[in-house]
Amino acid sequence: MILKSQVEWALHCCAILAGLPEGRYLSTKALAEFHGLPKEYLSKALQSLSQTGLVHTTLGPSGGYRLAKAPTELTFLEIVEAVEGKSRTFVCTNIRTNNPCRAPGYCEETPCAVARIMWEADEAWRDKLRSVRLSDLIDILSQEIPSDLLKRSFAWVLERAG
Amino acid sequence: MILKSQVEWALHCCAILAGLPEGRYLSTKALAEFHGLPKEYLSKALQSLSQTGLVHTTLGPSGGYRLAKAPTELTFLEIVEAVEGKSRTFVCTNIRTNNPCRAPGYCEETPCAVARIMWEADEAWRDKLRSVRLSDLIDILSQEIPSDLLKRSFAWVLERAG
DNA sequence: AAAATAGGGATATTTGTTATCCTTAATATG
DNA sequence: CATATTAAGGATAACAAATATCCCTATTTT
Numbered sequence: 016m017i018l019k020s021q022v023e024w025a026l027h028c029c030a031i032l033a034g035l036p037e038g039r040y041l042s043t044k045a046l047a048e049f050h051g052l053p054k055e056y057l058s059k060a061l062q063s064l065s066q067t068g069l070v071h072t073t074l075g076p077s078g079g080y081r082l083a084k085a086p087t088e089l090t091f092l093e094i095v096e097a098v099e100g101k102s103r104t105f106v107c108t109n110i111r112t113n114n115p116c117r118a119p120g121y122c123e124e125t126p127c128a129v130a131r132i133m134w135e136a137d138e139a140w141r142d143k144l145r146s147v148r149l150s151d152l153i154d155i156l157s158q159e160i161p162s163d164l165l166k167r168s169f170a171w172v173l174e175r176a177g
Numbered sequence: 178m179i180l181k182s183q184v185e186w187a188l189h190c191c192a193i194l195a196g197l198p199e200g201r202y203l204s205t206k207a208l209a210e211f212h213g214l215p216k217e218y219l220s221k222a223l224q225s226l227s228q229t230g231l232v233h234t235t236l237g238p239s240g241g242y243r244l245a246k247a248p249t250e251l252t253f254l255e256i257v258e259a260v261e262g263k264s265r266t267f268v269c270t271n272i273r274t275n276n277p278c279r280a281p282g283y284c285e286e287t288p289c290a291v292a293r294i295m296w297e298a299d300e301a302w303r304d305k306l307r308s309v310r311l312s313d314l315i316d317i318l319s320q321e322i323p324s325d326l327l328k329r330s331f332a333w334v335l336e337r338a339g
Numbered sequence: 340a341a342a343a344t345a346g347g348g349a350t351a352t353t354t355g356t357t358a359t360c361c362t363t364a365a366t367a368t369g
Numbered sequence: 370c371a372t373a374t375t376a377a378g379g380a381t382a383a384c385a386a387a388t389a390t391c392c393c394t395a396t397t398t399t
Contacts, residue, residue, distance in 0.1 A: 016178050016179065016180050016181070016261055016266055017178065017264070017266055017267075017268055017355095017387095018178050018266050018267050018268070018295075019178070019386095019387065019388090020268070020270065020387085020388080021387090021388090022267070022295075023267070023268075023269065023270060023272065023291065023292075024272070026291045026295075027272055027273070027291060030291070040344095042343085042344065042345090043344080043345075044343090044344085048277065049275070049276060049277065050272045050273075050275050050276075051272060051275025052272065052275075053388085053389065053390080055389070055390060055391075056388065056389050056390080058345075058346085058347095059347095059388095059389090061345085062345080062346065062347080065345080065346085066346095072344090072345060072346090073344085073345085073396090073397075073398095074343085074344050074345055074346090074395080074396040074397050074398085075342085075343060075344055075345090075396060075397030075398040075399085076342065076343040076344065076397075076398050076399065077343085077344085077397085077398060077399090078343075078344045078345070078396085078397070078398080079344075079345085080345090091294060091295075091298075099178055102179070104178055104179055104180050104266075105179075105180050105184070105185070106179055106180070106182070106185070107185065108182065108185060110185065110186070110189055110212045110213060110214065111189070111212075113211070113212050113213025113214075114211060114212075114326075114330060115210065115211065115333065116326060116329035116330045116332075116333050117326060118326075121326070123321075125321065128314060128317040128318055128321060129185065129188045129189060129192070129314065130185075132253060132309050132313075132314065133180075133184075133188075133253075133306075135305055136253075136302045136305040136306045137302070139301045139302055139304065139305040140298045140299070140301055140302040142301065143297055143298040143301040144295075144298045147294050151294075152290060152291065152294065155290040156290055159285075159287065159290060164276075164278060164279060164280075164283070167278035168276060168278045170278075171277065171278050177343095177344090177398085179356095179386095181355095181356070181357090182356085182357080183356090183357090202375095204374085204375065204376090205375080205376075206374095206375085215357085215358060215359080217358070217359060217360075218357065218358050218359080220376075220377085220378095221357095221358090221378090223376085224376075224377065224378075227376080227377085228377095234375090234376060234377090235365090235366075235367095235375085235376085236364080236365040236366050236367085236374085236375050236376055236377095237365065237366030237367045237368085237373085237374060237375055237376090238366075238367050238368065238373065238374040238375065239366085239367060239368085239374085239375085240365085240366070240367080240374070240375045240376070241375075241376085242376090339367085339374095339375090340399105341398105341399085342397100342398085342399080343396100343397085343398080343399095344395100344396080344397075344398095345394105345395090345396085345397105346393105346394085346395085346396100347392100347393090347394085348391100348392090348393085348394105349390100349391085349392085349393105350389100350390085350391080350392105351388100351389080351390075351391095352387100352388075352389075352390095353386100353387080353388070353389090354385100354386080354387070354388090355384100355385085355386075355387090356383100356384080356385070356386090357382100357383080357384070357385090358381100358382080358383075358384090359380100359381085359382080359383095360379105360380085360381080360382100361378100361379085361380085361381105362377100362378090362379085362380105363376105363377080363378085363379105364375100364376090364377085365374100365375080365376085365377100366373100366374085366375075366376105367372105367373090367374080367375095368371105368372085368373085368374095369370105369371090369372085369373100
């Protein structure tokens with residue numbers, strides 16, 4: 016069970032978009048080049064962000080993407096779910112109904128206990144991702160990345176931001 | 178990102194094995210029939226449980242599986258990881274190293290901040306699964322399943338347990 | 340008018356999951 | 370001792386999902 020690589024891409028792209036000055040946009044081309052990713056396929060991940068309303072887009076030269084809200088209001092969970100979907104990792108196929116001892120018409124009211132427990136674990140995962148904001152990531156990166164690299168990266172992005 | 182169906186199978190099988198009297202074994206054939214699962218493929222899941230030492234096996238007629246330890250000492254995490262593996266759901270491909278602004282020889286000491294956060298969420302998922310014991314599931318099932326169905330199921334298993 | 344962009348459909352390619360089949364070694368039972 | 374039954378595991382096939390790539394369209398800036 017492995018998350019799509021697009022999840023990693025989307026998170027890194029949002030981190031870059033968070034540094035974009037108000038009202039400016041960054042293209043798929045620039046984001047793909049900066050991260051060394053296949054442009055066409057990265058585009059699909061960005062489309063997912065767009066479809067869920069996490070980013071705004073604009074067309075034409077100087078077009079591209081910008082965040083639809085402040086990094087303090089954007090959680091990891093939103094970004095992850097935009098790309099990966101909202102479905103649970105545990106799928107209950109209700110194999111308890113195959114029990115040969117069951118009365119033919121019998122039907123349970125509650126979901127299977129196994130499923131409920133597994134879903135609680137899923138919820139714990141979600142809770143953690145919901146508790147982390149994009150701004151938290153930006154804070155960490157600002158501290159960890161050498162300031163000269165940070166400066167050069169900002170400049171690189173600004174040169175290409177429409 | 179969806180867990181293998183074998184995870185569901187392994188959890189339900191362990192629940193059945195937990196009800197087995199001391200020293201007796203239940204075969205793949207019986208477990209497959211009880212849950213309505215493909216015997217040969219279920220066998221692979223049971224082999225995973227065996228390889229990680231969660232169950233004991235014995236050969237020959239009246240052979241099969243039994244739990245290697247008490248249900249109070251067996252966690253959901255152990256069962257899930259036996260089948261699904263212990264690897265993280267988020268794989269960091271270190272795309273930060275593709276940043277065109279980096280100095281050629283530059284190398285980070287710490288794992289990527291994005292990965293660290295995603296791994297914390299994985300850990301929250303694991304923590305939850307580690308906190309639930311197989312005996313907790315048994316307790317819930319004993320309450321929820323109608324006592325006559327429970328009784329018939331026990332009898333069905335005992336008839337086939339070697 | 341021209342160039343660049345996002346969006347999206349169609350289609351491979353690769354990998355992982357699901358499943359089946361068959362052989363081997365071990366063991367209980369008659 | 371002979372037979373039937375079992376787990377273990379290797380080989381392989383069918384199927385689904387992830388990972389791309391290509392191309393066309395509508396929009397927008399220059």
